[in-house]
Amino acid sequence: MQELIKAKAIELLENGTVDRVLGWKTGEFFYDLTPAVFTSREEIEKDFVYSVFSGANLSKYLVKESRKDGKVAAFLKPCDTYSFNQLLKEHRIWRDHVHVVGIACDGMCDMEKIRAYGAKGVLSVERDGDTLKLETLYGPMTMNKADAEAERCICCKSRKLVAYDEKIGEDGDVIENSGRFDMVAKLEAMTPDERYAFWQGELSKCIRCNACRNVCPACTCEKCVFDNPKSGIAQKAAVNSFEESMYHIIRAFHVASRCTDCGECSRVCPQNIPLHLLNRKFIKDINELYGEYQSGADLETRPPLMNFTQEDCEPSVVYERGGKQA
Amino acid sequence: MKQLALSKLNELFAAMAAQQQLYIPADKGGQAQFLPYVDGMELTKSLNTARSAKDLFFPQTEDIVGFQVKGTEITIEETRDPGAPFVVFGVRACDARSFEILDRVFLSDPVDTFYETRRTNGTVVTLACTRPEETCFCGAFGIDPANPGGDAAAWMAGETLYLKANTKKGEKLLSSLPLLADCDDNAVETVQAEIHAITEKLPLNKLDLTGFDGDHLMEHFNNPAWSKLSESCLGCGTCTFVCPTCQCYDVRDFDTGHGVRRFRCWDSCMYSDFTMMAHGTNRPTQKERFRQRFMHKLVYFPSNNDGIYGCVGCGRCLAKCPISMNIVKVAKTLGEGTK
Numbered sequence: 001m002q003e004l005i006k007a008k009a010i011e012l013l014e015n016g017t018v019d020r021v022l023g024w025k026t027g028e029f030f031y032d033l034t035p036a037v038f039t040s041r042e043e044i045e046k047d048f049v050y051s052v053f054s055g056a057n058l059s060k061y062l063v064k065e066s067r068k069d070g071k072v073a074a075f076l077k078p079c080d081t082y083s084f085n086q087l088l089k090e091h092r093i094w095r096d097h098v099h100v101v102g103i104a105c106d107g108m109c110d111m112e113k114i115r116a117y118g119a120k121g122v123l124s125v126e127r128d129g130d131t132l133k134l135e136t137l138y139g140p141m142t143m144n145k146a147d148a149e150a151e152r153c154i155c156c157k158s159r160k161l162v163a164y165d166e167k168i169g170e171d172g173d174v175i176e177n178s179g180r181f182d183m184v185a186k187l188e189a190m191t192p193d194e195r196y197a198f199w200q201g202e203l204s205k206c207i208r209c210n211a212c213r214n215v216c217p218a219c220t221c222e223k224c225v226f227d228n229p230k231s232g233i234a235q236k237a238a239v240n241s242f243e244e245s246m247y248h249i250i251r252a253f254h255v256a257s258r259c260t261d262c263g264e265c266s267r268v269c270p271q272n273i274p275l276h277l278l279n280r281k282f283i284k285d286i287n288e289l290y291g292e293y294q295s296g297a298d299l300e301t302r303p304p305l306m307n308f309t310q311e312d313c314e315p316s317v318v319y320e321r322g323g324k325q326a
Numbered sequence: 327m328k329q330l331a332l333s334k335l336n337e338l339f340a341a342m343a344a345q346q347q348l349y350i351p352a353d354k355g356g357q358a359q360f361l362p363y364v365d366g367m368e369l370t371k372s373l374n375t376a377r378s379a380k381d382l383f384f385p386q387t388e389d390i391v392g393f394q395v396k397g398t399e400i401t402i403e404e405t406r407d408p409g410a411p412f413v414v415f416g417v418r419a420c421d422a423r424s425f426e427i428l429d430r431v432f433l434s435d436p437v438d439t440f441y442e443t444r445r446t447n448g449t450v451v452t453l454a455c456t457r458p459e460e461t462c463f464c465g466a467f468g469i470d471p472a473n474p475g476g477d478a479a480a481w482m483a484g485e486t487l488y489l490k491a492n493t494k495k496g497e498k499l500l501s502s503l504p505l506l507a508d509c510d511d512n513a514v515e516t517v518q519a520e521i522h523a524i525t526e527k528l529p530l531n532k533l534d535l536t537g538f539d540g541d542h543l544m545e546h547f548n549n550p551a552w553s554k555l556s557e558s559c560l561g562c563g564t565c566t567f568v569c570p571t572c573q574c575y576d577v578r579d580f581d582t583g584h585g586v587r588r589f590r591c592w593d594s595c596m597y598s599d600f601t602m603m604a605h606g607t608n609r610p611t612q613k614e615r616f617r618q619r620f621m622h623k624l625v626y627f628p629s630n631n632d633g634i635y636g637c638v639g640c641g642r643c644l645a646k647c648p649i650s651m652n653i654v655k656v657a658k659t660l661g662e663g664t665k
Contacts, residue, residue: 035558036558137459215560215562234599
């Protein structure tokens, strides 16, 4: 797969379709890939990597890249194409300046899970089918790729490429019953006190690094209110742990019905807060109250929260949901 | 040197905690962090904590002063936490070195008395790294994980914990713990040799820092590679907040409704409003912000501080950066430029 992608990147550059390529650049250990722009055959041959560690969603970089002169090729995985569509819908990407190559994906790995599995001092990771071969400071080891997969990939919602100019590999399908709402359902079944304790426990770990916001393809405001010293609410650190919950809950509200559930927020969180659960709660509620909706699936359907129909639920629905009040 | 059977580790913790507040690295919420010791708490199996030991001396947020407003009268309130003696056990050699770097910033004139109080109150017990990770590169800064420093150092070897005092504070602590037995100083030689055998194999431990000094300042500053290095940077503050040596902070006022709480909180040079002045900002794009962070650690800090780098090679930024861009990649790329 990597060789096909590299060949395609070189072909697009050399036949003049594009003048630069957005992909993933090799690191020190083969798992620490960095999103990068490539402009020559030499760079691509030397540094371009597509592997189970190419988890970074490149679509948000296109907001900036597509505004530059010329054309950029972007390699997008199925979930990345949902973000791409959503950004197009919001007129954030200049479509004419992008050549999208859709690439098949069968699940990305998470280095944190590999470490949690017991691998220490991992020097390199090589994939061999369903197995990962690890070279470590303390000797070689193997593990199933499935045990190293990122949570967002274990309950992948779709392997379908929803936007591309051309594609590499077999296109997949939308996955019904992905199980991605199971944890949300568990949280809903808790008492309000238990749920509050769960979220206080998680959100109080927040260090306000803002990585979740900065990586989020649905967060593309030119200037975030939290970065504006004149807003009166710009805060680099929390006043108390409630402040942090407000930040994350407000952010989840802000991206509601626009979040495609790409899972980047949880991938980048240095404190391992399961932020995607907030977004999934919104998605689940929207599905239940307004009918099934997947943001980014197409360019036409109006997002339910930006639309009005007479069948829309009444605000009083909140009294019927959310469990018993304390 | 003192020794104790590792099976009695919890008894040691209990004895320390009986004297003063004790912090140990333990697992909570899926990762290791320094936590106030409670009975039965277990030492983490992780090599290092997600956030550094800096938190205990320079917390992310702390109140500086308060103002009470009544009509036209404003009264100033002392909100300073007087603090109390505490011990932090299990600090790694990298974090222990970070205190020396922070000391140069906070304890030079004018002294930061908030930091100073915690440094005076705190006793640091370090722990040698028996299983370093691939992201470790403390060796590049002359740090030896087999001799971790601090007020007292600890080693785990087989079924035994060894402890050795390095300062008067450390001696006072160890001599107050009757469950420790005396032993010979060379008891840890074997484990030290084992650690050195591993550090020899660490891929980044011999990171070449030639040319990172005041003499090559402008060469580094004007290196065209900064554009490429910073192109994918998200501008989040992860690297700065997990870093044991990042020391920048902002001072803000919180309106309590009937007064003001003035607090300081960590700031990040990665943020767009960092060091914002009346005329605006002198670092308008992420490239300049990104450059600032690494120039500070690798060039400005050493040229102002006897060649000591503002990095200890703990590897946290390597493990946590969302785009896996880090000081090692920067040093390697810039290093090429001065060869």
